Amino acid sequence: MAIEQDEIEKIAELARIRIADDQIGEVTQRITEILGMVDQLQAADTAGIEPMANPLDAIQRLRADEVTETNRRDAFQAIAPAVENGLYLVPKVIE
Amino acid sequence: MHEQTVAQLAQGLRDKSFTSVELTRAYLQRISELDQNYNAFITVNEENALNAARTADQRLASGEATPLTGIPVAHKDIFCTRGMLTSCGSKMLGNFVPPYDATVISRFNEAGAIILGKTNLDEFAMGSSNENSHYGPVKNPWDTSLVPGGSSGGSAAAVAAMLAPAATGTDTGGSIRQPAAFCGITGLKPTYGRVSRLGMIAYASSLDQGGPLARTAQDCALLLNTMAGHDPLDSTSAVNAVEDYTLSLNKNLQGLKIGLPREYFGEGLDSATGEQVRAALKELEAQGASLVDISLPNSDLTIPAYYIIAPAEASTNLSRFDGVRYGHRCADPENLHDLYTRTREEGFGDEVKRRILVGTYALSAGYYDAYYKKAQQARRLIKNDFMDAFERVDIIAGPTTPGPAFGLGAKSDDPIAMYLEDVYTLAVNLAGLPGMSVPAGFVDSKPVGLQLIGPHFGEAQLLNVAHRFQQATDWHTRSPQAGGVV
Numbered sequence: 001m002a003i004e005q006d007e008i009e010k011i012a013e014l015a016r017i018r019i020a021d022d023q024i025g026e027v028t029q030r031i032t033e034i035l036g037m038v039d040q041l042q043a044a045d046t047a048g049i050e051p052m053a054n055p056l057d058a059i060q061r062l063r064a065d066e067v068t069e070t071n072r073r074d075a076f077q078a079i080a081p082a083v084e085n086g087l088y089l090v091p092k093v094i095e
Numbered sequence: 096m097h098e099q100t101v102a103q104l105a106q107g108l109r110d111k112s113f114t115s116v117e118l119t120r121a122y123l124q125r126i127s128e129l130d131q132n133y134n135a136f137i138t139v140n141e142e143n144a145l146n147a148a149r150t151a152d153q154r155l156a157s158g159e160a161t162p163l164t165g166i167p168v169a170h171k172d173i174f175c176t177r178g179m180l181t182s183c184g185s186k187m188l189g190n191f192v193p194p195y196d197a198t199v200i201s202r203f204n205e206a207g208a209i210i211l212g213k214t215n216l217d218e219f220a221m222g223s224s225n226e227n228s229h230y231g232p233v234k235n236p237w238d239t240s241l242v243p244g245g246s247s248g249g250s251a252a253a254v255a256a257m258l259a260p261a262a263t264g265t266d267t268g269g270s271i272r273q274p275a276a277f278c279g280i281t282g283l284k285p286t287y288g289r290v291s292r293l294g295m296i297a298y299a300s301s302l303d304q305g306g307p308l309a310r311t312a313q314d315c316a317l318l319l320n321t322m323a324g325h326d327p328l329d330s331t332s333a334v335n336a337v338e339d340y341t342l343s344l345n346k347n348l349q350g351l352k353i354g355l356p357r358e359y360f361g362e363g364l365d366s367a368t369g370e371q372v373r374a375a376l377k378e379l380e381a382q383g384a385s386l387v388d389i390s391l392p393n394s395d396l397t398i399p400a401y402y403i404i405a406p407a408e409a410s411t412n413l414s415r416f417d418g419v420r421y422g423h424r425c426a427d428p429e430n431l432h433d434l435y436t437r438t439r440e441e442g443f444g445d446e447v448k449r450r451i452l453v454g455t456y457a458l459s460a461g462y463y464d465a466y467y468k469k470a471q472q473a474r475r476l477i478k479n480d481f482m483d484a485f486e487r488v489d490i491i492a493g494p495t496t497p498g499p500a501f502g503l504g505a506k507s508d509d510p511i512a513m514y515l516e517d518v519y520t521l522a523v524n525l526a527g528l529p530g531m532s533v534p535a536g537f538v539d540s541k542p543v544g545l546q547l548i549g550p551h552f553g554e555a556q557l558l559n560v561a562h563r564f565q566q567a568t569d570w571h572t573r574s575p576q577a578g579g580v581v
Contacts, residue, residue, distance in 0.1 A: 042469070
């Protein structure tokens with residue numbers, strides 16, 4: 001199926017990936033090809049088939065509600081791009 | 096020393112033919128001399144490897160050793176290693192030094208194995224040629240103009256070039272088996288959930304599975320013994336008891352029924368590759384196995400189902416890379432939106448972006464039923480085909496890949512041609528089954544792999560069949576001449 005460039009722009013926005021103006025054409029072309037290939041699936045008869053999310057049809061296990069982890073904030077923040085006073089820094093969100 | 100298998104090296108350490116320090120130093124020396132030809136390693140663990148080897152030598156002397164104590168192992172750079180760069184082949188994680196070890200790494204450390212270094216891979220394990228790495232392509236030790244396969248291309252090349260006796264890899268759609276086939280070594284993708292995914296950077300969580308790459312099935316069994324087991328920190332980790340995979344390696348194959356899916360021997364299979372695989376199957380037949388014609392009728396749904404499910408899960412998993420808590424951050428962001436979008440533009444390579452976009456599309460409002468739900472239904476049909484087949488046969492066999500390794504650059508501009516390379520391996524991941532690739536001969540001096548597929552938790556039987564095959568053939572003992580390797 002053909003997909004329009006503005007749809008790719010919308011998807012890229014949802015995925016929070018900037019695509020340069022000079023690349024959007026090629027990206028649109030590639031994604032169209034890939035979606036064209038996966039569209040073969042539409043011909044498959046899947047009526048009444050239960051979707052399978054886990055190959056062993058396993059369900060989520062629950063664990064006891066116990067504290068198992070220690071506070072490792074310093075170790076985690078040591079690898080962050082920008083921190084101050086134990087907080088992660090990002091550009092100003094509210095003007 | 097470097098020509099020996101893990102089993103032989105373990106014996107050598109016990110016989111005091113050499114120490115772990117000598118062994119580790121020998122491999123580090125080979126890496127420093129030869130890896131410039133292959134680019135198999137992203138990080139070499141020079142200093143710490145020798146320290147660990149000293150500790151291992153003490154442990155060997157004390158009699159408290161495990162079969163892997165003192166054995167150097169290379170790890171795919173997708174497994175988090177505390178205090179050591181874990182890049183996942185991406186610029187996004189080019190500065191990421193994890194504060195914790197993956198469970199697989201902890202298990203090797205506890206066993207006393209030595210971390211030789213971290214191996215190159217397609218970025219975030221997305222690729223079939225190792226050309227998608229931010230750290231440059233890996234070259235096939237058999238012929239450096241060829242790709243090693245992917246995404247565990249660095250691990251496969253390191254073992255084939257004898258820069259490591261064994262390595263870890265991960266397999267989401269063939270990423271252990273296909274590079275093992277292309278590099279002429281043995282690789283095992285275990286049952287989904289058999290090996291912990293904790294600290295194994297996620298690509299497609301319902302498909303990802305870690306496993307060993309080595310020169311022999313026996314070595315794969317030794318490594319799997321260490322890797323496999325329940326991990327309470329991975330909610331999809333299997334609770335089934337772990338066997339000692341070395342115990343049944345020698346069992347005879349009398350009466351074994353091997354199913355040959357006609358869909359895996361049809362159009363698209365290189366004829367010379369098919370001949371090698373058939374010859375390998377004749378060997379198994381000579382050992383008492385019977386070959387049974389079977390069908391996996393929904394095989395044509397495999398590639399489209401995979402290329403919806405894997406990108407959909409990837410788009411979700413990779414949303415964590417936002418430039419806030421770790422990894423790459425763009426310079427001088429104007430605002431939070433700019434921080435996110437430019438960090439991700441700069442940090443991800445083209446193929447990763449493509450898969451995130453396809454996955455985001457498949458999961459977006461209005462398309463979910465037509466794509467993701469439909470693919471999950473197809474996934475069940477594909478699994479049911481295998482379950483039906485295992486009513487009639489013990490294992491399934493066929494080619495690992497449609498042909499031998501292709502040239503560097505031959506398919507890198509054509510994503511769909513690259514996707515078709517995984518036509519025989521993807522279904523195993525969709526169904527959560529264990530699969531192996533075993534060296535089965537050569538086409539034009541390029542290695543070819545025999546793929547063995549088992550029922551869930553049938554790893555011991557696959558290793559048994561592979562081991563018996565390797566007792567009767569010498570394909571797995573051949574080694575590439577490139578780079579002075581004999």
